[in-house]
Amino acid sequence: MLAVSNRDPGLSIQDGPEGETKDRDGLLATACGGLELRSPIMPASGTFSHEMDQVLDVAKLGALVLKTTTFGPRAGNPVPRVSETSDGMLNSIGLPGGGFEHFSESTLPKYLHYGSPVVVSISAETVVQFGQMAQALTLPGVAAIEVNVSCPNIEADGKAFAMSKSATASVVAEVRASTNLPIWVKLTPNTGELVDIALASQNSGADAVVIANTILAMGIDAPTQKPTLGNVMGGLSGPAIKPIILRMVYQCASKLEIDVIGCGGIQSGVDVAEYLLAGAAAVQVGTVSFVDPTALVRIEDELVDFCRSQHHSSVRELVGALEIPGHSINTAVNQMDVAP
Amino acid sequence: MREEELPVASSLVVLSNVHVGDGYWHVRIRAEEDQLLAKPGQFFHLKCPTGASGPSYLRRPMSVYAINRELGFIEFLYKVTGVGTQGLASLQPWDELDIFGPLGVGFELPAGSGRSLIVARGVGLATMGPLVGGLVRNGNSVLAICSFRRPEAEVGLVPFELAGVEVHRVYDSDGSSDVSGLGRLIDDLSRVQPFASVYTCGSARLARLLSGLACLSGVPSQIAVEQRMACGLGMCHACVVPVCTPVASTEAAGDTGISETKKAGVQTKRVCCEGPVFGLDEIVGCWP
Ligand SMILES: Cc1cc2nc3c(=O)[nH]c(=O)nc-3n(C[C@H](O)[C@H](O)[C@H](O)COP(=O)(O)OP(=O)(O)OC[C@H]3O[C@@H](n4cnc5c(N)ncnc54)[C@H](O)[C@@H]3O)c2cc1C
Numbered sequence: 001m002l003a004v005s006n007r008d009p010g011l012s013i014q015d016g017p018e019g020e021t022k023d024r025d026g027l028l029a030t031a032c033g034g035l036e037l038r039s040p041i042m043p044a045s046g047t048f049s050h051e052m053d054q055v056l057d058v059a060k061l062g063a064l065v066l067k068t069t070t071f072g073p074r075a076g077n078p079v080p081r082v083s084e085t086s087d088g089m090l091n092s093i094g095l096p097g098g099g100f101e102h103f104s105e106s107t108l109p110k111y112l113h114y115g116s117p118v119v120v121s122i123s124a125e126t127v128v129q130f131g132q133m134a135q136a137l138t139l140p141g142v143a144a145i146e147v148n149v150s151c152p153n154i155e156a157d158g159k160a161f162a163m164s165k166s167a168t169a170s171v172v173a174e175v176r177a178s179t180n181l182p183i184w185v186k187l188t189p190n191t192g193e194l195v196d197i198a199l200a201s202q203n204s205g206a207d208a209v210v211i212a213n214t215i216l217a218m219g220i221d222a223p224t225q226k227p228t229l230g231n232v233m234g235g236l237s238g239p240a241i242k243p244i245i246l247r248m249v250y251q252c253a254s255k256l257e258i259d260v261i262g263c264g265g266i267q268s269g270v271d272v273a274e275y276l277l278a279g280a281a282a283v284q285v286g287t288v289s290f291v292d293p294t295a296l297v298r299i300e301d302e303l304v305d306f307c308r309s310q311h312h313s314s315v316r317e318l319v320g321a322l323e324i325p326g327h328s329i330n331t332a333v334n335q336m337d338v339a340p
Numbered sequence: 341m342r343e344e345e346l347p348v349a350s351s352l353v354v355l356s357n358v359h360v361g362d363g364y365w366h367v368r369i370r371a372e373e374d375q376l377l378a379k380p381g382q383f384f385h386l387k388c389p390t391g392a393s394g395p396s397y398l399r400r401p402m403s404v405y406a407i408n409r410e411l412g413f414i415e416f417l418y419k420v421t422g423v424g425t426q427g428l429a430s431l432q433p434w435d436e437l438d439i440f441g442p443l444g445v446g447f448e449l450p451a452g453s454g455r456s457l458i459v460a461r462g463v464g465l466a467t468m469g470p471l472v473g474g475l476v477r478n479g480n481s482v483l484a485i486c487s488f489r490r491p492e493a494e495v496g497l498v499p500f501e502l503a504g505v506e507v508h509r510v511y512d513s514d515g516s517s518d519v520s521g522l523g524r525l526i527d528d529l530s531r532v533q534p535f536a537s538v539y540t541c542g543s544a545r546l547a548r549l550l551s552g553l554a555c556l557s558g559v560p561s562q563i564a565v566e567q568r569m570a571c572g573l574g575m576c577h578a579c580v581v582p583v584c585t586p587v588a589s590t591e592a593a594g595d596t597g598i599s600e601t602k603k604a605g606v607q608t609k610r611v612c613c614e615g616p617v618f619g620l621d622e623i624v625g626c627w628p
């Protein structure tokens with residue numbers, strides 16, 4: 001969803017710690033995908049768990065997006081499950097877990113006391129299972145359901161529901177019929193039809209799309225002649241993917257009515273600003289937390305500093321405010337569509 | 341100072357970083373108060389600087405080799421193996437190194453005056469540094485068997501010497517590290533005085549030997565293991581190892597990896613937060 005730039009150059013920042021806090025809260029507060037958020041910054045699924053509360057105040061995160069839970073129990077993939085690339089990493093964790101019943105009994109309760117909106121991420125092997133999970137997980141304390149149709153590891157050869165418009169539409173429609181909670185659909189970047197698949201999600205009842213999951217990739221260790229991951233292929237994440245996902249957010253945001261949540265390679269507050277300018281209403285931050293465990297706090301501080309230095313009184317002013325000299329944003333996107 | 345430590349990530353001053361032979365380096369770093377509370381067997385996650393082979397993106401796990409709470413420093417003993425450890429080797433005094441920790445569950449130290457057996461090999465000795473001192477301070481006597489490829493590859497013995505414990509050095513080069521010989525040695529030693537606890541790190545061959553020795557049957561035995569990591573904090577499920585202890589109930593295990601995966605027929609634990617120290621049989625029992 002693109003908004004018109006609305007800077008307030010005359011903003012005066014109040015002095016004193018109390019004024020500062022109020023000012024900061026007002027600056028960060030936003031709404032996205034059917035939820036009111038304290039901040040547009042939240043952790044990405046699979047890169048966050050309650051163990052993070054050893055290093056930062058989890059209650060202050062925009063939302064708590066939990067690790068994807070699957071329909072049935074899964075052992076996960078063989079090790080090595082991660083390897084390093086220049087400026088990022090590969091993972092093929094394989095969604096290990098005890099299935100959604102175990103999740104709702106044992107895992108979910110650990111997140112309900114923080115006070116931040118809890119977003120439950122679900123993945124399944126059939127459309128019907130998606131619906132059953134959405135219904136069963138529509139529980140007190142759950143604020144939204146993120147539908148992970150995009151994990152590249154779970155289907156053979158990295159194929160997933162999110163590779164197909166019709167399969168995505170069926171899943172989202174089934175989830176829509178099974179819950180009254182806001183639905184966020186997490187899409188894969190491994191398709192040339194991302195905008196159409198995002199539109200299909202919107203038309204089937206999604207409240208937001210998360211752009212995007214990891215980029216299907218692989219690594220080879222030449223001396224041992226072996227793949228670097230036990231599962232051969234895996235997902236690329238981290239700063240290496242940011243320009244690609246930023247472009248995808250820009251393309252989707254210009255076409256969709258519903259909110260876009262940007263996710264890919266964010267390392268700094270300025271990266272968040274870039275995603276918001278490209279049209280994201282909020283962002284998810286993943287891999288950087290592995291390298292810098294308190295990154296979510298630092299990034300929020302940096303976003304506040306950026307907004308203040310640019311005289312923005314609310315992060316919402318940034319959303320879709322990209323200025324393209326000589327173009328309206330929609331013309332630019334249309335030109336890209338016809339480019340070879 | 342609190343008694344329970346929380347992990348802290350901070351950039352700290354390098355006091356020294358020296359090559360100690362055979363590709364092993366020893367780095368001493370000024371540490372924060374909470375970090376100085378690290379227990380034997382715990383580790384830190386190091387953000388390595390760019391070295392000869394370029395930058396590394398993820399952190400690298402390293403066991404604590406020594407801690408000096410009075411003088412406020414911490415030490416790591418590391419073998420240069422790839423891009424990250426090459427970066428560590430480039431550190432100069434007064435450079436800064438970003439370390440995150442302490443992390444993981446360390447060794448359980450018995451109180452009292454029993455006799456402990458430490459069996460370690462190569463870089464595995466780095467993990468044993470704080471343990472040997474801790475055991476002696478707790479009133480245990482310690483016998484160590486330290487295995488190396490050859491005499492020139494000896495590293496990590498300083499904490500053993502400082503603690504004044506008996507060390508048997510064995511080598512591949514003269515055949516003394518051979519497991520059947522070691523088995524007989526441990527058997528003989530335990531006849532003189534039985535061992536009350538066993539600790540091992542650095543060799544699957546030695547771990548298997550210890551787990552199979554009749555003279556150590558029933559003796560509480562612990563092993564420190566390694567696995568590739570990303571977060572180091574229990575969030576990503578990268579660092580799992582198979583384990584073979586039955587878990588009594590889901591409640592008892594909480595939402596750790598083990599209870600989640602138990603139902604899938606394979607039990608795993610996360611090395612970074614449920615380890616790196618495990619019961620010896622828990623680990624060796626799942627090896628083929
Ligand atoms: C809990 C723990 C404690 C450790 N303590 C020590 C120690 O005290 N001294 C020491 O020399 N080494 C120790 N290691 C091993 C050390 O982490 C690796 O040697 C180091 O990560 C290699 O990094 P590299 O970039 O030089 O090698 P590369 O081979 O280039 O590393 C590539 C990737 O593989 C990972 N990796 C490679 N080898 C290992 C390994 N053995 N274990 C885990 N990850 C690995 C790296 O972290 C990196 O992500 C420990 C490992 C663990 C898990």
Ligand SMILES: Cc1cc2nc3c(=O)[nH]c(=O)nc-3n(C[C@H](O)[C@H](O)[C@H](O)COP(=O)(O)O)c2cc1C
Nearest residue numbers: 044045046068091148213237238264265285286287
């Ligand atoms: C180790 C790891 C595990 C992940 N697990 C999940 C998951 O369970 N569900 C999901 O939707 N995305 C998962 N992701 C993808 C992230 O949520 C995110 O989309 C991706 O990493 C890109 O963001 P980043 O570059 O900020 O990490 C995982 C990523 C990593 C690195």
Ligand code: FES
Nearest residue numbers: 572574576577612
């Ligand atoms: S390294 Fe992430 S869970 Fe252990």
